[in-house]
Amino acid sequence: MSEDKRLTTGRATRAQVLGEAHVARAEANTTEIDAAFQDFITAGAWGSVWSRPGLSQRDRSLITIALLAALGHDEEVAMHVRASANTGASAEEITEALLHVAVYAGVPAANRAFKIAKKTLGQMAKESGA
Template structure:
């Protein structure tokens, strides 16, 4: 796969997982200084890693929650909780992943991951409720 194909595949996957609006904001905030970095993230993280076929997007989302939660990267963790939900991960699966993270990475990492996940889930559920058609 050429770099351009890998970049384009990565860009589509990135938009699918974290949302096109988020990707556009990331590029906009990066400006000229950070554009090369955003291109690198898109091509290699999203195209080169997420673009592989052995794991599903759902599998990769669960892995990211455990890894990013362990690292304590709050903003990225929040983003990837939303991505996991977009990829069909259930609330129960998120909970079990965070319990697993807590045991293997430490309770403080788990406390922070649960706190952030609860915030994201509350926002996600509120947004979902507001977008559902009213019955009556």
């Protein structure tokens, strides 16, 4: 796939997963300092990996949440928990993924991620009026 095609596909996939508003904000905030980085993650992460047919967006979402939690990337955990509304990953499935984090990456990492997930899911419920 050409770089242009990966960028186009990546942008579309990124918008499906994270939401058009998130992608529009990222694009609006891009400067010459991070333009190459934005292209790299759009083409690489979204156009080459997230767009592959081997796993559903739901499965990729759960894997991503678990990996980010294990690595302690709190803002990214929150962003991908929020994205679960678009990928079809349920709160129960997020719980199961974070239990795996506790076993394989440690209780402190899972504890922190559970706090983030609870807060984020609570905010999402308020926003939806649930």
